[in-house]
Amino acid sequence: MEPSDQFTTYQVLQRHGVDRRDFLKFCTQSAAALGLSAAFVPKVVAAMETKPRIPVLWLHGLECTCCSESFIRSSHPIAQDILLNMVSLDYDDTLQAAAGFQVEEIRRKIMKDYKGQYLLAVEGNAPTKDGGVYCTVGGESFLKVLQETAADAKAIVAWGSCASNGCIQAARPNPTGAMPVRKLITGKPIINVPGCPPIAEVMTGVLTYILTFDALPELDRQGRPKMFYGQRLHDKCYRRAFFDSGQFVEAWDDEGARKGWCLYKMGCRGPTTFNSCSTFKWNCGQGWPVNSGNPCIGCAEDNFWDNGPFYQRLSNVVVPGIDSTPDQIGKTLTVIAGVGVGAHLITMAARKQASKLKTPEDGPGQAGEKE
Ligand code: SF4
Ligand code: SF4
Known part of the structure; x- marks a missing residue:
């Protein structure tokens, strides 16, 4: 690592054999992932061509x-190249080949040479009990290394749920006093990119945005980029039609499960989880x-480990535009379905009766038509 x-x-990228066609393709995909129109593609291309890489x-x-696994195993080969090459990854104590005091020296050198310019990416959180002794790096507590x-x-950039919201380490009873980055560092812009792990394309997108616009993306109240965490999973879920029509899986191997119905009753957190x-x-x-x-277990939300047992349905999920919980919808739909079946039977009986009253002059296919 240089x-x-x-x-x-x-x-x-050129040095790594990525041709221009693939490069442009990646820029186009990145712009689309960021929700930008095609007019912004040249801006993304220009940023990648002209701006020096961000020291990280x-x-x-x-x-x-x-999170690292997700990052380095991005689905698209060119995305994978970009991920590893769009930033100047100067220190990463998991990926780097070097070890020992030399790499700690590199970290301090970058901090000095690029003061106020480098991006700090954090994966994991810091235990604070007993002087932070439960996680040490290079002989120092991780808490101290992080603050320094x-x-x-x-x-x-706080990658993943551990750094963003504490994840399982900070779940009750939190024996090591683990805390997410935002509770330990003040006075710095912090972008939370939660998920266990976060999606590689989301990680790429966050970096692409910072590189392209030299600014941080707009964040929501949990400090997450709105462009990737602005919608609930439920909003784009392909099982949503079953939710809306009150068709739920009730047991892991029931008929509904085989038919791919909605998993809300099996504890799906999609209705309250914002992620991509x-x-x-x-x-x-x-x-x-x-x-x-x-079901989704809601890993992108604060305190998701403490938010009740997994696989147990959420109570009182309010469906926008409908003043009912899914249970009520289910019941209402059962009634509506019953009324519908009744109405159908009445209609059929009426048609049958009417067909008996028709004369042959009514024309073919009408009188006495088969049902
Ligand atoms: S509750 Fe879960 S499975 Fe059902 S529609 Fe929402 S996200 Fe999809
Ligand atoms: S589906 Fe839910 S639990 Fe799974 S990664 Fe996405 S947000 Fe996390």
Whole structure:
């Protein structure tokens, strides 16, 4: 790993054999993922061609490394190249080949040479009990390393639920006093990119936005980029029609499960979870948990481990535009369906009666027509 350089993303990609066609394709896909019109594609291209790569220091605290796994296993090959080349990843104690005091020196050198310019990426959180002894890096507590590295960062990206909201480490009873980045660092812009892990395309999108516009994306009240966390999974879920019509899976292997009905009653958190899983999906856009018949467990929301047991349905989910919970909808629809069936039978009986009254002069296919 080389210390930060002044190469642009495109120059580095060229060195890695990425041709211009693939590069432009990636820029177009990135602009679309950011919700930008085609008119913005040249802006994305220009940024990647002309702006020096952002120096990034990537720290790892209490975590399982699933964010890095997601990041380096992006579905699209060109996206994967971009991910690893669009930033100047100067320190990453999981990916770097070097170890020991030399790499800690590189971290401090980047902090000094790029004061106020580097991006601090944080994966995992920091235990605060007993002086932070439950997670140490290079002989220092991770808490200290985090605070030291954050001091001169331009901005901080908190990757994943651990860094954004604490995840399982901070769930009750939180024996190590684990805390997410935003509770430990003040006075710095912090972008939370939660998910366990976050989607690779979302991670790329956040970096592309920062590189293209030299600004941070608009954030919601949990500090998440609105462009990726602005909609509930439920809004784009392909099972939504079943939710709306009150058709729910009631047991893992029931008829509804086989028919792919809505998983709300099996504990799906889609109605209250803001993320892009139902849009970008996972594994080359092949699917997401709901595709496999598993409910969303709401990993992109604050305190999701403490928000009641998984696989237990949410109570009182309000459906926009309808003043009912899904249970009420189900009951109402049962009644409506009953009324509908009744009405259908009455109609059929009336038609039968009418057909008996018709004469042959009424024309073919009418009198006495078969049902
Ligand atoms: S409750 Fe879950 S499965 Fe049902 S429509 Fe919403 S997101 Fe999809
Ligand atoms: S489907 Fe739900 S639990 Fe799964 S990654 Fe998306 S937000 Fe997290």
